Amino acid sequence: MPPTTIARVLETSLYAEDLRAADHFYGTVLGLERIAFVEGRHVFFKCGAGVVLIFDPRTTATQPTTVNGAPVPLHGARGAGHIALAVADAELPAWRMHLRTNGIAIESEVTWPRGGRSLYMRDPAGNSVEIASPTLWGFQE
């Protein structure tokens, strides 16, 4: 048995080669708070009580780094990843309009069987990004 229950996800990662485009999309269009930008390596955002990490896999899959003498393990994926970000269901119409105003195409809009709706779009790197009501998973908004 695990010693404790894991409290939550702390870091969610996606990969993008164009970090400036990712910064514009997640920071400006989606409005996440940028907390770090290292040219050619990563851009990080705060989101609720966790962080969204966007890495350039050309760097993070190949270039070792250390912190206080300990290696930070390499990672880096290719191809479309997926993330969903939580907004209240009542806010989705305003988000739909905001995304259109910013030239972001809505790839699909799903109404889930047990309630909740999702707007799907692509980030500039082609990752599948979903804005959704947490009720689709049975969570409170």
Next chain:
Amino acid sequence: MPPTTIARVLETSLYAEDLRAADHFYGTVLGLERIAFVEGRHVFFKCGAGVVLIFDPRTTATQPTTVNGAPVPLHGARGAGHIALAVADAELPAWRMHLRTNGIAIESEVTWPRGGRSLYMRDPAGNSVEIASPTLWGFQE
């Protein structure tokens, strides 16, 4: 300006071809609550007020699905992704022992400059999995 602040990350995704091995690792070793298993496609877990989604990219990158007539966008990445899961700093020694007991090698252990520690390991698919105190990002435990 975005119409509202995004509340939090709702879905965090990783990719694995062997979903039964992923199920054992995330469900049994890490103790996340499994909420769905579809053979050959995905295994899903609840974690705090969000979900961790493990997809077989051979399926999700190629086989279209629909919900209530709307397409669910395709995605699927290859190579090592990264996730961090939050536990209190005081619980890390018990987690280190638990992981060793279950044959999970600790790839690295980092002490962060502003406090907080991380244990790094690999899931069976090679994704970089970190168990860490939220204080490393300035969050409460």
